[in-house]
Amino acid sequence: MKEKLTQRLKSLQAEFEAGQNLLADYESKERSLRETLLRISGAIMVLEEMLADSVEEIKSQEKQTIDIHAETQPQGELAPAGEGT
Template sequence: MKQQLQQRLQELKAEYEAGKKVAAELEAKQANVRDTLLRIAGAIQVLEEELAKAENTYPLYSQTPAIEISPQEIEN
């Protein structure tokens, strides 16, 4: 009986250590994913800001409203 308990104890300790190792690996992966998401979010923000600047600074002709001028306005 004592031998069986000792064997089970060793098995549980091994499982516990293996579980700790897996948990540490998952935490490292989670930190890497979090860092990657932060970098991507930053890049998205920069691109959105640059696009907004480009739209305000350099309007496309298709976005520029047409202005009609009558001949009388040209003479005045």
């Protein structure tokens, strides 16, 4: 009887150790994945800001073009059909 209990104890201890090793491996993978997701999130934020800045730059350039066009248009002269309102 004692031998059977000792054998079962060793079996459970080995299973427990294997489970702890597996858990440690999963926790390591989880940390790594969280770090990767954090880097990806940061990259997304940078790209979104760059795109927003790009849109603002395009709008600014369009406004400058319109302003230049308005400055070069002679006063009192009507713009050709289809331009302005």
